[in-house]
Amino acid sequence: METLFSEMQGALVVMPSGRLDTNTAPEAEKMLVDRIKGGMNQVVIDFTKTDYISSAGLRVILKAAKLLKGSSGKIALCNANAQIFEVLELSGFLTLLTHSDNLETALGIVGNPA
Amino acid sequence: MTFRTILNAAFPPFSEARRTKPREMLFSVAEKPGIGTTFTVSLQHTLIVLTMVVYTVIIGKEIGLTDAALRGFVALEIVVMGLTTLLQSLPTRFGSGHLIVHTPSVISMAAFIAVANSFGIGAAAGGILLSGVVVIFFSGLLPRFRSLFPVEVIGILLVLLGLTLVEGGVQRFTGLHEGSFDTPTLLTASVTLGVIIAFSVWSPGRLRVFAVLAGVIAGMIVAYLSGLFGASQMAVVSSEPAFAFPLGNYQIPAPTLIIAAALPQLLIEVISAVDSIGTAVTIDKIDDARWTRPDMQMVGRTITAHGAGLVLNGLTGTPPLGTSSANLGLVAVTGVASRIVGTATGIMLVVLAFLPQVSAFITTIPRPVIGALIVYTAGYLMVVGMELILSRLLNSRRQFMVGLGITVGVSLMVMPELATGVPGHLKPILGSALIMGVVTAAVLNQIFRIGISQTARIELSGYSAAHDAAEFLEDRGAAWGARRDVISRAGITVGEVLEVLHNEHMVEGTVNLQATFDEYRLMLLLDYRGKAFKFAGDQTLDLAAFLEGDEDEDDLALDAAMSQMSGALIQNLADKVSSSSQKERAGLRMEFSH
Numbered sequence: 001m002e003t004l005f006s007e008m009q010g011a012l013v014v015m016p017s018g019r020l021d022t023n024t025a026p027e028a029e030k031m032l033v034d035r036i037k038g039g040m041n042q043v044v045i046d047f048t049k050t051d052y053i054s055s056a057g058l059r060v061i062l063k064a065a066k067l068l069k070g071s072s073g074k075i076a077l078c079n080a081n082a083q084i085f086e087v088l089e090l091s092g093f094l095t096l097l098t099h100s101d102n103l104e105t106a107l108g109i110v111g112n113p114a
Numbered sequence: 115m116t117f118r119t120i121l122n123a124a125f126p127p128f129s130e131a132r133r134t135k136p137r138e139m140l141f142s143v144a145e146k147p148g149i150g151t152t153f154t155v156s157l158q159h160t161l162i163v164l165t166m167v168v169y170t171v172i173i174g175k176e177i178g179l180t181d182a183a184l185r186g187f188v189a190l191e192i193v194v195m196g197l198t199t200l201l202q203s204l205p206t207r208f209g210s211g212h213l214i215v216h217t218p219s220v221i222s223m224a225a226f227i228a229v230a231n232s233f234g235i236g237a238a239a240g241g242i243l244l245s246g247v248v249v250i251f252f253s254g255l256l257p258r259f260r261s262l263f264p265v266e267v268i269g270i271l272l273v274l275l276g277l278t279l280v281e282g283g284v285q286r287f288t289g290l291h292e293g294s295f296d297t298p299t300l301l302t303a304s305v306t307l308g309v310i311i312a313f314s315v316w317s318p319g320r321l322r323v324f325a326v327l328a329g330v331i332a333g334m335i336v337a338y339l340s341g342l343f344g345a346s347q348m349a350v351v352s353s354e355p356a357f358a359f360p361l362g363n364y365q366i367p368a369p370t371l372i373i374a375a376a377l378p379q380l381l382i383e384v385i386s387a388v389d390s391i392g393t394a395v396t397i398d399k400i401d402d403a404r405w406t407r408p409d410m411q412m413v414g415r416t417i418t419a420h421g422a423g424l425v426l427n428g429l430t431g432t433p434p435l436g437t438s439s440a441n442l443g444l445v446a447v448t449g450v451a452s453r454i455v456g457t458a459t460g461i462m463l464v465v466l467a468f469l470p471q472v473s474a475f476i477t478t479i480p481r482p483v484i485g486a487l488i489v490y491t492a493g494y495l496m497v498v499g500m501e502l503i504l505s506r507l508l509n510s511r512r513q514f515m516v517g518l519g520i521t522v523g524v525s526l527m528v529m530p531e532l533a534t535g536v537p538g539h540l541k542p543i544l545g546s547a548l549i550m551g552v553v554t555a556a557v558l559n560q561i562f563r564i565g566i567s568q569t570a571r572i573e574l575s576g577y578s579a580a581h582d583a584a585e586f587l588e589d590r591g592a593a594w595g596a597r598r599d600v601i602s603r604a605g606i607t608v609g610e611v612l613e614v615l616h617n618e619h620m621v622e623g624t625v626n627l628q629a630t631f632d633e634y635r636l637m638l639l640l641d642y643r644g645k646a647f648k649f650a651g652d653q654t655l656d657l658a659a660f661l662e663g664d665e666d667e668d669d670l671a672l673d674a675a676m677s678q679m680s681g682a683l684i685q686n687l688a689d690k691v692s693s694s695s696q697k698e699r700a701g702l703r704m705e706f707s708h
Contacts, residue, residue: 021580022613052584052606054613055680062657063672083602090686091679092657 003028004049005035009107011042017049020057029060036064041073042110046103047080053087065097078106125207125418131409133402140449143212143401147452155450156458158326159215160466162440163199163459165484167192169218173433177230179364185354186362189467191218191432193360196463198423198435202416203456210416212397213445213456214390216423219436220278225382226433233375235431236367241376243369243428245383249421252384253414264595265502266516267555268408271392272499274523274551275439279492281527286485298340299482306333306486314447325447326487333483347478354470362470367431378540379434382549383424386436390420393437396498400442401451443491507601509592511562515555523551566593568631575624579616580609583627594631597708604629604636604706607687611640611647611702614680620645620700631708638688640702646695647702649681 003024004015012035016028036043043064047053065075077099080088088094100106135142147155170191174184198216205211230238287303289296309332313325337343391408394416399405416437423435445451503516526532526547533545544550572586584605591601608627615621621644628639685691690705 019581021609022617023577052609054580054606054610055676055683056613056617058679059672059676062675066672082599083606086603086687087606087683090683096657 003031005031007040008044008103009111011044011107011110012036012040013044013046013103013107015046015049016053016057019052019054020050020060021052021054022056025054025056025060028057029063032060032064033067036067036071036073041068041071043068043073043075044103044106044110045075045077046106047077047084048103050080050084053084055091058087058091058093061093061097074110076100076106076109078103121207126411126414127207128205128209128211128415129411130205130211131398131402131412134404136401136403138449139401139451141452141455143451143453145452146454147450151450152452152455152458154327155444155448155455156462158444158448159213159441159455159459160462161330161479162326162444162487163195163215163217163438163463164192164466165479165487166217166438166440168484169220169223170433173218173223173227176227177235182363183365185358185470186360186364187432189358189360189362189470190364190366190430191427191435192463192467194423194426194430194432195435196460196465196467197426198419198460199463200457200460201422202419203453203460205453207415207418208422209419210394210397210412211453212394212401212412212416213441213451213453213459214393214397214416214419215438215441215456215459216420216435217438217441219386219434222379222382222386222434222436225379229375229379233372234367234370236370237372237375238379239367239428239431240369240371241379241428242383242424242434244371244376245380245434246421246424246426246428248380249383249387249424250418251421252387253417253421264559265408265506266512266595267519267552267559268392268395269499269502269505270516270519270523270555271548271552272396272495272502273520274499274548275392276492276495276497276499277524277527278548279439279488279495283485283488283492286481287489288485289482298337298342299485302333302336302340302342302480303482303486303489305336306330306483307490309333310447310486310490326444329486330479330483333480333486337480337483342480342482343478348475350478351471351475356471357468358470360467364431366429369428369431383434386434387417387420390416390437393439393442395502396442396495397445397451399498399502400446439495440487440491443487443494446494447490505597506595507588507592507598508595509589511566512592512595515558515562518558519551519555522554523547526550568594569628571626571628573624573626574612579625580612583608583612586627587629590629590631596631596636600636600706600708603687604638604704607684607704607706608638608640610680610683610687611704614647614677614684615642615644618677620647635689635708636706638704638706640704642700643698644700646700647681647684647691647693649685649691649693 002017004017006013014032020028045061068075075097077088077097079101080099085099088099098109100109130144133142141147167188170188171184174187179187195216202209202214202216203211226238229241287300289299306329310325310329313328334343391413394413395408398409398412420437427434508516524547526545530545536544570590572582574583587601587605587608591598612625615625621642623643625640625642630637688704689707692703694701
């Protein structure tokens with residue numbers, strides 16, 4: 001599993017590839033937290049290449065969301081497949097975080113001023 | 115054993131299935147539209163099914179009936195269509211309770227003609243009467259043999275059904291003759307189909323009920339303007355009396371039983387009952403957003419009504435009826451599946467049988483208009499069939515079953531000469547793309563079930579346990595033909611369980627996973643040495659409160675929150691969860707509805 005990081009329209013785009021679970025989440029979390037603490041306060045998590053997410057993966061998102069809240073940043077999700085979407089829905093993440101069907105919309109959400 | 119006990123065993127009482135109305139449906143089966151909507155939609159159903167009476171006219175002419183007797187023959191057929199549709203629609207133990215309309219059966223047409231011409235109409239009637247009795251008997255047993263007709267086989271049936279409609283529909287749509295299209299025909303059909311689509315896609319919900327009617331009216335106008343419909347057709351209508359008893363000059367034959375004649379018809383009618391299963395499943399699927407599996411009780415009742423219709427056909431000496439796929443398409447287009455409409459359609463048909471001028475006018479609907487309706491229905495059925503097939507995981511066995519079933523069916527469509535050497539009375543079976551495709555798939559399904567155990571086990575451990583579990587379930591799910599969404603959900607749930615067991619040090623050594631599948635549920639049993647899961651009542655994590663909390667909360671608080679979330683996820687993803695422990699071993703049982 002490899003998590004790709006890129007910058008688009010001033011936001012950090014995080015694209016986990018494959019499984020985001022207890023084996024792969026710690027490394028992804030560390031890299032994401034480092035970038036947020038380094039000043040990136042607009043984050044989009046793009047699940048296009050993500051096949052599976054467990055609570056360990058949700059932990060990464062929750063940690064990032066908490067850090068960004070403290071720095072008045074924003075986070076959005078996009079392109080989750082049906083199974084990942086169901087996990088996000090059942091875990092209550094979609095009541096707090098916005099999910100969209102494409103990256104452009106997600107970038108627009110985090111790019112708008114609070 | 116009382117009569118009621120026997121009756122309930124043979125014909126279980128009607129029960130209303132729980133269903134979730136899809137967003138695109140305006141009226142579900144048990145709902146009651148207003149009088150206006152009921153009349154309009156019933157009229158559309160009646161108009162569509164009456165256009166199929168042309169097959170009865172063709173049969174009547176092929177067996178040598180004159181105009182006067184032919185009218186009675188056709189009118190009696192319409193009476194039987196109405197009564198069977200009425201029986202089918204009413205919520206009794208002898209009908210589905212759904213809006214299923216009965217129409218002259220194209221599948222049965224050739225056999226009826228062959229038997230009537232070889233042995234007399236009485237022999238044909240006797241064969242159909244016997245078939246009706248057998249089909250009614252078969253309907254009670256059918257729910258016990260659901261494995262004969264898994265979803266993929268029904269999907270293949272619908273795909274082939276749609277494909278069989280293509281030639282007739284496109285022929286009527288284009289007016290193709292010696293390589294050239296007929297422009298007025300093409301224009302009429304295109305306008306008809308275009309108006310149906312426009313009303314279905316862009317009109318507000320309520321106007322959708324007028325889609326087919328609007329298309330037919332628009333098509334009739336274009337047909338009139340282009341000379342395809344006019345004075346000569348109206349002269350045929352006006353020559354008929356305004357009111358007449360349906361019998362006319364047709365002499366109803368006494369049904370006679372000639373085994374050589376009855377057996378081929380019996381086989382065809384039993385297979386035609388398979389067509390009814392597809393119709394019943396399709397309308398059930400159309401009207402339930404959470405459809406997961408066929409309601410076999412309802413399917414059984416559908417076949418009972420189908421058989422009763424055949425008995426009426428036998429007693430009246432009229433060609434066998436089947437269930438109308440064109441009317442199914444109308445249910446989807448209009449969004450109205452109410453049984454009230456089915457009842458009204460049945461009554462309307464019976465009344466119309468007494469008005470020969472009306473039925474004469476309806477049967478003069480121009481061919482391109484009919485062609486447009488058939489083309490639309492063909493496309494719809496093919497898509498529904500494909501959806502059914504692809505709703506299940508496919509492995510190599512099932513790929514062959516689906517692929518070969520469709521190949522056999524299509525090969526008979528494009529190469530009818532394959533059946534050249536088949537005896538005439540068997541041609542409707544062995545030369546039928548629909549029947550041979552479905553039979554091929556059903557037989558292969560049974561053969562490929564050999565060696566497939568419905569229970570499988572795996573031992574999980576180490577770094578890749580969750581991944582291995584997911585792959586194991588995918589592999590078994592494909593062998594069982596399970597729904598892919600259920601298998602995916604089960605894989606996520608097991609993965610979550612394994613992560614918790616590992617992260618919270620609840621397990622020592624390996625975890626044994628046993629998966630058991632039948633058409634109704636997937637059962638997962640995990641057995642391991644260690645501590646049992648403890649599920650609290652309300653496992654929901656208050657995410658908003660967590661995010662509002664102290665920024666400096668350490669990772670332990672986050673871990674505690676995620677542990678709570680894991681429990682909630684497991685309980686929500688599985689339909690039932692229970693844990694157990696005995697001495698040093700613990701177990702977790704999870705059930706997923708299928």
